[in-house]
Every structure is written in structure tokens, then in C-alpha cells.
Amino acid sequence: MSLRGGTRSLQGAAEGAKSAHGFDYDYFVIGGGSGGVRSSRIAASHGAKVALVESVRLGGTCVNVGCVPKKLMVYGSHYPHDLEDAKAYGWDMTEPKLNWQRMIENKNKEIARLNGIYERMLKNAGVEVIQGRGTLVDKHTVDVDGKKYTADKILVAVGGWPSLPKIPGIEHAITSNEAFFLKERPQRVIVVGGGYIAIEFAGIFNGYGSQVTQLYRGDLWLRGFDKDVREHLVNEYKEQGVDVRFNSNIAKIEKSGDGLKATLEDGSVLDADVIMYATGRSPRTKDLGCEKVGVELDKNGAIVVNEGFQTSVENIYAVGDVINRIQLTPVALAEGHCLADTLFGGKPRKTDYSDVPTAVFSQPSIGTVGLTEEQAREKYGEVHIYKTSFRAMKHTLTGRQEKTFMKLIVHPETDKVLGVHMVGDAAGEIIQLAGVCMKAGATKADFDNTIGVHPTSAEEFVTLRTRFGA
Known part of the structure; x- marks a missing residue:
């Protein structure tokens, strides 16, 4: 290319x-x-x-090999679920057939x-x-x-x-760069890594119908994100059938027939058609x-x-x-x-790195801006936490157990919102405006005084009243 x-x-x-x-x-x-x-x-x-x-x-x-093609593939991976959900809304669909090429x-x-x-x-x-x-x-x-x-x-x-570890057989693995140009959908995929790229591709392959195992060497993925968000997404991925394994890593990779064999550090073996590493750049x-x-x-x-x-x-x-x-x-x-x-330009200015909103296009997606609960407690000590988990209205008919999660972190004295976190449909879209609120110095009272858009998931951010812990 x-x-x-x-x-x-x-x-x-x-x-x-x-x-x-x-x-x-x-x-x-x-x-x-x-x-x-x-x-x-x-x-x-x-x-x-x-x-x-x-x-x-x-x-x-x-x-070329990042957010744009990845988002396109995220869109594509949603269709099998959407077609299945359509039955609950009265639509009978023929069995979908994938043309990966x-x-x-x-x-x-x-x-x-x-x-x-x-x-x-x-x-x-x-x-x-x-x-x-x-x-x-x-x-x-x-x-x-x-x-x-x-x-x-x-x-x-x-x-x-993308960087790759130095282990025997690593030449048989791919990175996200090559994942965008696979000639056919792999039946069995091992995704190695616990950052947003690994999580997004695990969701993509799973949505397209691959059998996905995700390995991460640590106790919990998405280091640096709010712990509630991290744990919530683990449950969602397991519910969708992704085999998520923590404290797991590959020791060596070998060719095996028309596929690959991954021997883990604990001695167990996994078979795959593709092994994709997303362990850092x-x-x-x-x-x-x-x-x-x-x-x-x-x-x-x-x-x-x-x-x-x-x-x-x-x-x-x-x-x-x-x-x-x-x-x-x-x-x-x-x-x-x-x-x-x-x-x-004669206009000296600096880049402001505070309160940068970001999204992870996992399935469901993550939207986050500001401090995590852990960061806020380290910086301020006592903070007020407001959070909720619920099944979105769409799934009251589909029967899916997918849960949306939302969380606000608030300074106890100034009432200023320190962090906004969400896991759920359109989280990336919603968090953009939450970022505007954070930049403007919005307080919890500002959220409370805003009338919600009903019925939406987003309205939960302005109706949160129950406080958890100190």
C-alpha cells in the first residue's frame, strides 16, 4: 500500500x-x-x-489505519445485532450473509x-x-x-x-494496521491487549461473528479510566460472548495446520486463525x-x-x-x-490538556471527560459520587441484557462537576457536550436545573439524585 x-x-x-x-x-x-x-x-x-x-x-x-476505518468497521459490526433486534419491533428479516471483501x-x-x-x-x-x-x-x-x-x-x-513483544513466533501475529486489510473474516481471533484499540477490535470481530478471546496481562483493562467504567464494560463483553481473560499472556506462537497455536504463559493452548496485538504504540x-x-x-x-x-x-x-x-x-x-x-500568526497560545473528552468505540461505547473517581479522591479527598446503571428503553422489547452506565463526580464544597463518565449507546456523541459543560465550569446544580430530553438515556445525567459514599 x-x-x-x-x-x-x-x-x-x-x-x-x-x-x-x-x-x-x-x-x-x-x-x-x-x-x-x-x-x-x-x-x-x-x-x-x-x-x-x-x-x-x-x-x-x-x-488510514486508525480512527476513521475503525469507526466504519464498528458501524458494520453492529448490523447483525440490529437485524436480530428488529424482530422485537415487528420486522422479519432473512438470514444476513456477510461479504467481508x-x-x-x-x-x-x-x-x-x-x-x-x-x-x-x-x-x-x-x-x-x-x-x-x-x-x-x-x-x-x-x-x-x-x-x-x-x-x-x-x-x-x-x-x-504499533509495537510488538519479542516472543517466539511473533512474526505470525498482526497489529491493528494489518487488521484493516484482512482478506476474509477470521473464524477464531485472539486479541492481545487491554487498551482502547484492543477492546474496540475485540468488539468489531465479535460483532462480525468471529469467536474472540481477549488476553490482558493485568488484573483489569483500560488502565487510567474510571474503575466503575472498566468493570462495567468487562461484564458487557462477557455477556456478548467475548472470552475475556485477565492476567493472561502469550509465551509463543506457532503455525498449526492452516491456523495458529498460541501457548500461554500458564502452559494452556489456544487455537486461532488470527492473533492481533494491540499492546502499545x-x-x-x-x-x-x-x-x-x-x-x-x-x-x-x-x-x-x-x-x-x-x-x-x-x-x-x-x-x-x-x-x-x-x-x-x-x-x-x-x-x-x-x-x-x-x-x-502573531498569536502565541498554548494547548490546554485539561478536561479533554474522549470516546472508546467499544460495544457499548465509552464516553469520558474529566477526573476518574480515583483521581478525584487522590486530588481532593472527599468527593460526591452519583451513578446509575439501567437497561436502555430500546432493549425493553429486544430482551437484551445490555446495561447503560452513567456517573458524575462532584466536588463537595464547590459543587463543580469534576468528571463525567458513560458506557452505552451514543456515549461518544453525548460526552462531547459534557465536555463543553466541563470547560464552562458547570456544577451539579447546573445539571439538576437542566430539563431532560425524554425519553433518552442522556436525560439520566440531569436526573441523578442518589449519592454514593463520601
Whole structure:
């Protein structure tokens, strides 16, 4: 799928008028993902002469092998349940038949469409797009497949890449990158990991009809999320038939007939057609030239930056997953935008990392913003907890036992809402507006004084009255 194969400019040539500083460009961006595209486009809108280099496809992880295709596959995995639920509402459906290849082809067409939009957007903004692999030569020079380009300021926005453990047979496993291009739906899948990527893919494969076993080496998945949320989702996945196993890990993988055999650390064996690892991502700084030019890296290979995204080399900057702060597409967009405004727009500003709303497109989905109960108690001591668990109205007819969970964490003295958490249908949609409330400093009284939209699940957030514990 790589477009690599020599340097190719999509808009004009690198030669021509120098920038105001005597370099080829004012701003040279390495990486065409969310942060790099946004920063280059905004910088160009401020009048800077900008180039962006990308070695694969524009849009980065999110567009190509991340949130966009994953969300499309989440949508697709819901249909078998939806068709089954339709019977309770009077609809008799024929037995559904899956054409996995058609789904993959349609997904690929949509991603190609988005790649084109990114290319046109950059071109219209006046950014020169160069195809190839960019590496740092010195503080003002980038090498792209043998050709040198100079710039007054350089931005590194190369993102991250899935990492794999070093165990025997790991070459037989895949990551989320390859999961988007499987030629057929696997019958038996082992998903290794307990983060949001692992959980989302376990839900996707399960929804599409695969037999799914999910292994996590810890006691409970989704480390860093509210404990009630984590435990609630475990119960939901088990109810749906996902074989969730904690304190479990693979010791080795072997070929077995037309499938794979995974031997666990406890000696037990699992058979699978696909073994997918989602056990972390690493910054893509290997062979980028950071060490050669003096750009400091942390122990995990992430680029160290100050609050203005400046590296240890004063004119080289970095944003997005490569700096290992909050690895979310909207965060990278905000970082890139702030940096461009600061450097070229005469509008110095910083990225605010507080109360960032986020969603996990598990099944059911998670929406969360603000502090977890554990974080709130550590910071404030006593906090007020309001929570509820209920079967959504839709399932009073379908008979499904799926439960929605909602939780508010409130400061006992100021009444300010410190955290909002939800597991249930449309949690990602609902949490966006909860994030607005948090940014505005909403109190529990503000929630209580808001009239609910009935009948919806969301109205539960403004009708919570029972307090749990201190």
C-alpha cells in the first residue's frame, strides 16, 4: 500500500524563490498526519512558505489505519445485532450473509477519497506536498530520499507505530494496521491487549461473528479510566460472548495446520486463525536523525518538548503522538494549530490538556471527560459520587441484557462537576457536550436545573439524585 518510490512533488518544484530567511522554506513539516497537516495548512494561511513531506498516504494513522476505518468497521459490526433486534419491533428479516471483501473494498474507497481531500486541502492552502521519507540532516536541513531541503523552522509530526513483544513466533501475529486489510473474516481471533484499540477490535470481530478471546496481562483493562467504567464494560463483553481473560499472556506462537497455536504463559493452548496485538504504540523516531542533530528523546523514543512544542534544538518542533502526551487526533490538531499560530500568526497560545473528552468505540461505547473517581479522591479527598446503571428503553422489547452506565463526580464544597463518565449507546456523541459543560465550569446544580430530553438515556445525567459514599 506504500506510495514510496522516489521523491515526487504534488505542487510545483522545491526549487524557486527562497524564503524570507534565505532558506528553501519558512516551515518544513515531516509527517502528513493530523498534526502535521493542520500545522502546515495554518502556517501557510499566515503567509509562511511551507512544505510537507509524507512517505505513505496523507492523513496519518487516523485516516488510514486508525480512527476513521475503525469507526466504519464498528458501524458494520453492529448490523447483525440490529437485524436480530428488529424482530422485537415487528420486522422479519432473512438470514444476513456477510461479504467481508465488499466491506473492505468500500472502506478502502472511502479512505482513498479522504486522502484526496487532504491533498487538495493542502494544495489550496499553498503547501507544497513532497512524496518521500524525510530525515533530519542538521537543524535547518531535511533529506528526502537523497534530495536536500532547507528551512528556517522544522516540525516533526511523524506519529507512532504499533509495537510488538519479542516472543517466539511473533512474526505470525498482526497489529491493528494489518487488521484493516484482512482478506476474509477470521473464524477464531485472539486479541492481545487491554487498551482502547484492543477492546474496540475485540468488539468489531465479535460483532462480525468471529469467536474472540481477549488476553490482558493485568488484573483489569483500560488502565487510567474510571474503575466503575472498566468493570462495567468487562461484564458487557462477557455477556456478548467475548472470552475475556485477565492476567493472561502469550509465551509463543506457532503455525498449526492452516491456523495458529498460541501457548500461554500458564502452559494452556489456544487455537486461532488470527492473533492481533494491540499492546502499545511507539513514536516513529527510529532512523529519523534526531540523535544526529541533537533532538532529545525520552526513554521510550518520544521527542522531548517544552510547553511550546520546541525540542532541544531551538528551531525544531514536534507535535502529536511522537511527543507522547495525549495520543488523540483532536489533540494533535490542537497542538499543530497552536504552534502555527504562535510561530507565524502573531498569536502565541498554548494547548490546554485539561478536561479533554474522549470516546472508546467499544460495544457499548465509552464516553469520558474529566477526573476518574480515583483521581478525584487522590486530588481532593472527599468527593460526591452519583451513578446509575439501567437497561436502555430500546432493549425493553429486544430482551437484551445490555446495561447503560452513567456517573458524575462532584466536588463537595464547590459543587463543580469534576468528571463525567458513560458506557452505552451514543456515549461518544453525548460526552462531547459534557465536555463543553466541563470547560464552562458547570456544577451539579447546573445539571439538576437542566430539563431532560425524554425519553433518552442522556436525560439520566440531569436526573441523578442518589449519592454514593463520601
